[in-house]
Amino acid sequence: MIKFVQNAKKRHLLFVLCTLGPVIVLFFYIRIIPIVKTAWYSFTDYSLLKVNPSFVGFHNYAIMFHDTAFKEALSNTLTVTVVCVLITLTLALFFSVILMRVGRASAVYELIYFIPVVTPWVPASVIWRWLFDPSYGLVNQLFSLLHLPPQSWLQSPDHVIIAIIIISIWKTVGYYMVIFNVGLRNIPDIFYEAATIDGANRRKQFRYITLPLLKPIFLFAAIMAVIQFFNVFTVAYVASADNQGSPSYEFKVLVWEIYRNGFNYYKMGYASAQAMVLLAFVLIIVLLQFKVAGNEID
């Protein structure tokens, strides 16, 4: 019997080795080693143009403080993140709450609001770029109907950020709405029934039942949104890059700077240092979440 068990254990170990083994190798090769290597490159002057990279300490990090493009990108990224998170989550929560009151029709709205989520960023940006076209775009046509002056949305540094924010909200609001829907549907009816019997009106029910019970999901959605918007790239790259026949003001964001330094200037070491800034930001946000979630449990 003992022998049988031992054999079984061996067989199990062999099975794990055959199935999980390759998976772990892949994870090391595709995720873990590249992450560690990027951290290492950030301390070197690695470049595709230089054969033997040498260790330069914190030099790359020091350069960042004097790099105006990087500073502009960081400030743009932070602005987009803060504004988009606030507006997207507020809108998503608002629509989600009123959606709960329309009964079966909510499925139809949910379907429609989810369409931009299913639309990848490139076609979404292409579509909006045309809407924001200064001469033929629908946005300016509507503006002229309302007797407002036409704006050069993607050509002026002041307006391009508004355009990027509008596109980002349009693309993501449905996603967070569906997340909130899941949360709201999980709140037992009995809470609302009891509150109604006790004479609490809708506003009070929202304030004292919905909000507190939705808090964990809301927090989680906020973290997701912060990370998502901080990684903004495609919309900036597609909607605000120069095209033949349609120049535009390049809206610098952090990931674009990483891309530019790494793959246009081949300064891999410097780009890696910027990538580490991105990683640091994400880690801070995640740690913050753990801390808040930890306090909740206490």
Added chain:
Amino acid sequence: MKSIRSKPFDGSIIFIHIILCLGALCILSPILWMLLTSFKTGEEILRVPPTIFPQYATLNNYHTVLTIQQFPRFIFNSFLISSLSTLSVLVTSIFGGYAFAKFDFPLKKFFFTLILATAIVPFEVYMISVYITIGKLNLYNSYLGIVFPILIMSFGVFFIRQHCISIPNELLDAARVDGAAEFWILKSVVVPLSKTPLMALGIFAFSEAWAFFIWPLIIVNTREFYTIELGLMIFQKMYYIEHGPIAAGAIISIVPMLTIFFILREQFIQGVTLSGMKS
């Protein structure tokens, strides 16, 4: 919220529907506008004020994109890459997820934490290093090179593990007593019991791969290997003035995703939202 639904009819419901419809209009109009534009002639697109419905509806724009601009090739590439990625993610996730859920082995916790930890690191952080690796393997401009970073998904392993934990051990042990090999148990017991989560994960992996942009942008520079996303972007960059074909291209690149979405709505929403629940 049955309590609220079953209340007697009140006027505010109409008001709510109006708000929701306005929201739906804002959500749908950009895509609808692009759809209408794609059927217009080049002259009509540039008309001020614009026409809403195409005056002389034409398929010329689609014809241009599909015959002259090699879009069929890009679509094929996108399908191939997304399918490869999906297949690989499903296999590695069931292998990893099942092993983590039902077996004990040395360093299990260490490996699991490691895989989970990589989930929070955005691809943009380490793409430089993957690029250098791909260069050393000489895989620029190749399908394997494009699909390389999306062969695995940490969330997939975690998601399938969560599911496998709920499979009763008795079921697996019964099969073992009957003398079944471990691989047979995986194939004939675990996989059939995991159809629903595998479906949701598969759809999620497919749509992620389809929309993957920054990586093909970095490592592909020959038309032969353009994905539809990359093709559309470059096409827009080069021919912005001819907007009709661009509109057609954008519509073509959305259609596959929308089709999958409308057919498999439940699984799609489940897959995409569950992916968020990983933490």
